Amino acid sequence: MEVESVKKHRLKNKSEAKSVMNTNENDAQIQICFVTKQQRYAVPNYPLSTHSSIIPDELNTIVNTLLKESNVIEDDVEFDFLVCSQFLRTSLLEHIQERSGSIEELIEVEYVEKYPSPEPKNCLIHDDWVSAVASCGKKWILTGSYDNMLHIWTLKGKHHLVIPGHTSPVKAVAWISLNDDKASFVSSSMDQTCMIWDWDITKNSVECVHICKGHKGSVEAVGINHDKTLMATGAWDNMLYIWSTSTQEEDNDGESASKKAKSEFANKTKVPKCAMKGHKQAISGIVWCDKTEIVTGSWDHTIKIWDSELGGIKHExxxxxxxxxxxxxxxxRAVIAGSADQHVRLYDPRSTEGTIVKAKFSSHTQWVMSVRWSTVNEHLFISGAHDNIVKLWDTRSLKIPLFDLMGHEDKVLSCDWSNPELIMSGGADNTLRIFKSKHVPC
Incomplete structure (x- = not known):
């Protein structure tokens, strides 16, 4: 009886697949073959004939039928489908025509397991706008707010420490180091300074060890280099400064100030190692690409690539x-940038073929204020905008994000995805929203 039941089930599956493939028989027929890089879901890649107006849901039915026939799965799996290196979001015919392809040739349809929807986890309430956020390790979150304060939270959402010091809203934060009992981080503010902080985790006490002075306007962006020895800052004075992240100021002989037997309250002012001029308006974003290369985005409608050793612009x-x-x-190996034109663009600064702009992502309806790449998947990134929405994107889907992460009741000002398991966003609704995300191989 069990064998007979299995046979009937298989016949039913074959019938379902055949029905899907022959739907809309008046449409032109097209030859497809399925391929995947996720070998646990591999099916035979022989050609199949189907109607040209087939849509993703129908392709999903066929693949699941083939997988069940091969006893690979018992329950349905949701897949996304790639044709011509882009996710299929319309009918197969429309997709191919948009890319000037031909339906006369065998069409390779790649399928990948659909990325699971991030789940709302925590909402951390602040007293004012949450303008900066950065997570570190498996335990801590650092936020900056328009209440002039820094806040440290646990990943479970417990408020651990409030840190006064700035005299104006905090605009950017970044971690410099973290171990079991010590940490250091930097904050920048509208008060025209950056502060470098030492945190004794065991005692839960924080000390500002250096105040970085030099900017003549609100310090909007901070970027830490890969070995954590240097940081770059950009401000409303249009200047790009490079600073040492060392918590021990060095004199001209390279000897640390602590070894000079200076008092605990010696001058905390730190001066920049290098000042670079080139932007005509505020620098609003900074990231290090490698040991010496820095990329900045500005209100002057330009992205500039700098050489920190030579102290000048390499490309614009x-x-x-x-x-x-x-x-x-x-x-x-690509840059993403959020803009006032409501789009996110992907750039390949090293491109020698065609335009440097490789893709434009269109779905936000207001200014895009924050963008962050996934640290574990080359295709995924997030964006937050003044339309109150955080969007999770795959670079293979230009017009439709994978998910809209809802919850903010006002403008999204900051985002973070440095912890692969947590998507975080701060907003003008005084909240930090945290979503649980799962890593799925690309």
């Missing part, structure tokens, strides 16, 4: 509107 990319945020992925 012109846009149509202000750039508000920028990030670089060593996995994708």
């Amino acid at each position: 990319i012109h846009g149509d509107k202000c750039f508000f945020s920028i990030d670089y992925s060593p996995l994708a």
Whole structure:
């Protein structure tokens, strides 16, 4: 009886697949073959004939039928489908025609397991706008707010420490180091300073060890280099400064101030190692691409690539509107930038073929204020905008994000995805929203 039941089930599956493939028989027939890089879901890649107006849901039915026939799965799996290196979001015929392809040839349809929807986890309430956020390790979150304060939270959402010091709203934060009992981080503010802090985790006490002075306007962006020895800052004075992240100021002989037997309250002022001029308006985003290369985005409608050792501009990319945020992925070897024209663009600064702009992502309806790459998947990034929405994107889907992460009741000002398991966003609704995300191989 069990064998007979299995046979009937298989016949039913074959019938379902055949029905899907023959739907709309008046449409032109097209030859497809399925391929995947996720070998646990591999099916035979022989050609199949189907109607040209087939849509993703129908393709999903066919693949699941083939997988069940091969006893690979018992329950349905949701897949996304790639044709011509882009996710299929329309009918197969429309997709191919949009890319000037031909339906006369065998069409390779790649399928990948659909990325699971991030789940709302925590909402951390602040007293004012949450303008900066950065997570570190498996335990801590650092936020900056328009209440002039820094806040440290646990990943479970417990408020751990409030840190006064700045005299104006905090605009950017970044971690410098973290171990079991010590940490250091930096904050920048509208008060025209950056502060470098030492945190004794065991005692839960924080001390400002250096005040970085030099900027003549609100310090909007901070970027830490890969070995954590240098940081770059950009401000409303249009200047790009490079600073040492050392918590021990060095004199001209390279000897640390602590070894000079200076008092605990010696001058905390730190001066920049290098000042670079080139932007004509505020610098709003900074990221290090490698040991010496820095990328900045500005309100002057340009993205500039700098050489920190030579102290000058290597390359310049012109846009149509202000750039508000920028990030670089060593996995994708590409830059993304959020703009006042409501789009996110992907750039390949090293491109020698065609345009440097490789893709434009269109779905936000207001200024895009923050963008962040996934640290574990070369295709994924997030963006937050003044339309109150955080969007999770795949670079293979230009017009439709994978998910809209809802919850903010006012403008999204900051985002973070440095912890692969947590998507975070701060907003003008005084909240930090945290979403749980799952890593799925690309």
